[in-house]
Amino acid sequence: MTDYDAGRNKVDDYEVLLSSEQIAKRVKEIAEVISNDYRGKRPLLIGVLKGAVIFLSDLIRFLTIPVEIDFIAVSSYGNATASSGVVRILKDLEQSIQGKDVLIVEDIVDTGLTLNYLADNLGSRQPNSLRVVTLLDKPDRRKVKFEPDYCGFNIPDRFVVGYGLDYGEDYRQLSDLRVLDE
Numbered sequence: 001m002t003d004y005d006a007g008r009n010k011v012d013d014y015e016v017l018l019s020s021e022q023i024a025k026r027v028k029e030i031a032e033v034i035s036n037d038y039r040g041k042r043p044l045l046i047g048v049l050k051g052a053v054i055f056l057s058d059l060i061r062f063l064t065i066p067v068e069i070d071f072i073a074v075s076s077y078g079n080a081t082a083s084s085g086v087v088r089i090l091k092d093l094e095q096s097i098q099g100k101d102v103l104i105v106e107d108i109v110d111t112g113l114t115l116n117y118l119a120d121n122l123g124s125r126q127p128n129s130l131r132v133v134t135l136l137d138k139p140d141r142r143k144v145k146f147e148p149d150y151c152g153f154n155i156p157d158r159f160v161v162g163y164g165l166d167y168g169e170d171y172r173q174l175s176d177l178r179v180l181d182e
C-alpha cells in the first residue's frame with residue numbers, strides 16, 4: 001500500500017528509521033518490564049495527546065496487569081518543528097490522581113520541556129508514584145535535565161513522523177517511523 005500525506009505526496013521514499021515490526025517487538029519488551037514492575041498494582045496510564053495514542057494502544061494490549069487509562073493534551077510546538085518552550089494544558093485529566101500509581105505515556109522526549117512540566121504538574125497532585133514511559137528519546141536535544149523511567153529507543157536528532165507522531169497533523173497513521181527531512 002502507498003501512504004500519502006494530506007498534500008498527496010508519496011511517503012514511500014521517506015527513510016524508515018524504525019519499522020512497525022521493530023516497534024512492535026520493543027513495545028512488547030517494555031510492556032513485560034512494566035507488567036513486572038507494577039505487579040499487584042493497577043496503574044493509571046496517562047497518554048499525552050495526540051502523539052502517544054498509538055503507542056499507548058499497542059502498549060496496553062501487551063500488559064498483563066490491570067490498568068486504567070486517561071489522557072492529557074499539552075501544546076508546546078504549535079505547528080512547527082522547533083520547540084517554543086511554552087507548555088500549555090489544552091485538555092486536563094477527567095479524574096483526581098491522588099494516591100494512584102501514575103505512568104505518563106509519551107511518544108518522544110526531545111528538549112524535555114513538555115515532560116519536565118508535566119511531571120511537575122502531575123507530581124503536585126499527590127499521586128502515590130509517578131513514572132514516565134516514552135517510545136522515543138532524542139537525548140542530544142535536551143534543554144532541561146529529564147530522564148524517562150522507560151524508553152523504547154534512543155534516536156538521533158532528526159525529525160520523525162508516523163506511529164502517532166505528526167508534522168502539522170500529517171503522517172500520524174503511518175505504521176513505520178520515518179524521517180522527515182526539511
Ligand code: IMP
Pocket residue numbers: 051076077083106107108109110111112113114115158159160161165166167
Ligand atoms: P519536548 O518538550 O521538546 O521534549 O517535546 C516533546 C514533544 O515534541 C513531543 O511530544 C512531540 O509532540 C514533539 N516532537 C519532538 N520531536 C519530534 C519529532 O521528531 N517528530 C514529531 N514530533 C516531535
Ligand code: MG
Pocket residue numbers: 048049050051052106107108
Ligand atoms: Mg507529544
